[in-house]
Amino acid sequence: MKKIDRGLYIGRFQPYHNGHHSVLKRISEYVDEIIIGIGSAQLSHEPGNPFTSGERIMMITQSLDELPCPFYVIPIEDIQRNALWVAHVRSISPPFSRVFSSNPLVVQLFAEQGISVESPDMYERQSHSGTEIRRRMLAGENWQDLVPKAVVDVVEEINGVERLTRISGSD
Numbered sequence: 001m002k003k004i005d006r007g008l009y010i011g012r013f014q015p016y017h018n019g020h021h022s023v024l025k026r027i028s029e030y031v032d033e034i035i036i037g038i039g040s041a042q043l044s045h046e047p048g049n050p051f052t053s054g055e056r057i058m059m060i061t062q063s064l065d066e067l068p069c070p071f072y073v074i075p076i077e078d079i080q081r082n083a084l085w086v087a088h089v090r091s092i093s094p095p096f097s098r099v100f101s102s103n104p105l106v107v108q109l110f111a112e113q114g115i116s117v118e119s120p121d122m123y124e125r126q127s128h129s130g131t132e133i134r135r136r137m138l139a140g141e142n143w144q145d146l147v148p149k150a151v152v153d154v155v156e157e158i159n160g161v162e163r164l165t166r167i168s169g170s171d
C-alpha cells in the first residue's frame with residue numbers, strides 16, 4: 001500500500017489571510033496532500049471570531065483553487081480537555097503523518113503524543129494576522145491587500161465587515 005505523506009495545518013482563520021496562504025503554498029511543495037483544520041469551528045459572531053466555519057471553508061477553498069496538491073478542509077470544534085484534544089482531532093480528520101503550527105499549545109499537545117510539529121516561518125507577521133485584519137475592518141482601513149481576493153469576495157457576500165462592526169458595538 002502506498003504511504004501518502006499527508007500534513008495537517010491548523011488555525012482559526014478569522015479570516016484566512018496571505019500569511020496562511022504563503023505557508024500553504026510552501027507546504028504544498030513537499031507534502032502529497034494537505035488537511036486544513038478549522039479550529040474553534042463552533043465559534044462565530046464574536047469580535048475575535050466573527051466568521052462561521054462554513055464561511056471560513058468558503059474563504060479557504062476558493063483561495064486555494066490553484067494549489068498543486070489535493071487538500072481537505074475540516075471543521076474542528078474545541079473540547080474541554082486539552083489532554084484529549086489530539087485524539088479528538090485524529091478521530092475526525094483524514095489520517096496525517098505530520099502537523100504544521102506555530103501555536104505553542106498545539107505543538108506541545110502533538111509532541112506529547114509523539115507527533116512532530118513543524119513551525120513554518122512567519123510571513124510579514126506585523127500586518128498579516130487575523131487580529132490586525134479585524135482591527136482594520138473596524139477602523140475602515142485597508143484590509144483587502146492582506147487577504148486573497150477570494151476572501152474579499154466572501155466577506156462582501158456575507159456583509160462581514162458590517163457584522164463585525166455590529167457585534168463589536170462599534171456602529
Ligand SMILES: Nc1ncnc2c1ncn2[C@@H]1O[C@H](COP(=O)(O)OP(=O)(O)OP(=O)(O)O)[C@@H](O)[C@H]1O
Nearest residue numbers: 011012013019101102103122123125128129130131
Ligand atoms: N503571517 C503569518 N505567516 C505565517 N503563518 C502565520 C501567520 N499568521 C498566522 N500564522 C499561523 O497560522 C496558524 C493559524 O493562525 P490563526 O488562524 O490563529 O492566525 P492569526 O493571524 O494568528 O489569528 P489571530 O490574530 O486571530 O489570532 C498559526 O500556526 C499561526 O502561527
Ligand SMILES: NC(=O)c1ccc[n+]([C@@H]2O[C@H](COP(=O)(O)O)[C@@H](O)[C@H]2O)c1
Nearest residue numbers: 010011012039040078079081082085103
Ligand atoms: N482543547 C481544545 O479544544 C484545543 C486545544 C488546543 C488547540 N485548540 C484549537 O486549535 C486551534 C489552534 O489555532 P491557532 O493556532 O489559530 O490558535 C484553535 O482553534 C484552538 O482553539 C483546541
